Amino acid sequence: MTDAHEHLEKLMLELRRGTITIAVLSQLFTPQYGYSLVEMLEEKGITIEPGTLYPLLRRLEKQGLLASKWDTEASRPRKYYLLSQTGKEVYGLLVEEWRRIVTSLNDVIETKGVEEHGND
Template sequence: MSNAKAKEHLDKLLQELRRGTITIGVMSQLSEPQYGYSLVTMLGERGIHVEPGTLYPLLRRLEKQGLLESRWDTGEARPRKYYLLSPLGSEVYELLKEEWRLIAASMKDVMGE
């Protein structure tokens, strides 16, 4: 297998892996109200790169599921929609964090690390 072929496979697999982790990353930043662009920036600074075209549908889906609350701030020149974990969202996030820790520990064990 050539390096180009391996990189192609790696890129596809990483895309799948990231898709599952972005939700936890986003939820981790919403204990305080944040708007979309601030989330993109904050996550990017921590090495989690998320495109706005991925983020906004995710925020809408989490809000529809009752995990986020939102409010518009029209006091600035440009209105912004702020998102915050709902009480249910906070509870779900705590459960997700614990599951993430268990998965990470299991993966370390499986990989012999």
């Protein structure tokens, strides 16, 4: 049992790594700073460590999907991130791809169930 959990943990890590980008992009139609994003996603049931999110935001900015701006007026300076034009396009395409994956995966899972049933 613990062995299965160990495997699960590793696989979930990979699964999350791939999907977390979509979650992050989805929240950046309005400007957000790193920690507000952590809290927003947490509320929606998606846990992301700040130590993962902050470097990710930077990487997405470097790739041109996000734009950033320092707000120095508030009590402490914060770096706000926002989807760029490219970012919005990429997000749209990603969502489409995601839906396709969900459909085909569901399909695969269902079919396998039927086959197993048939073999019994």
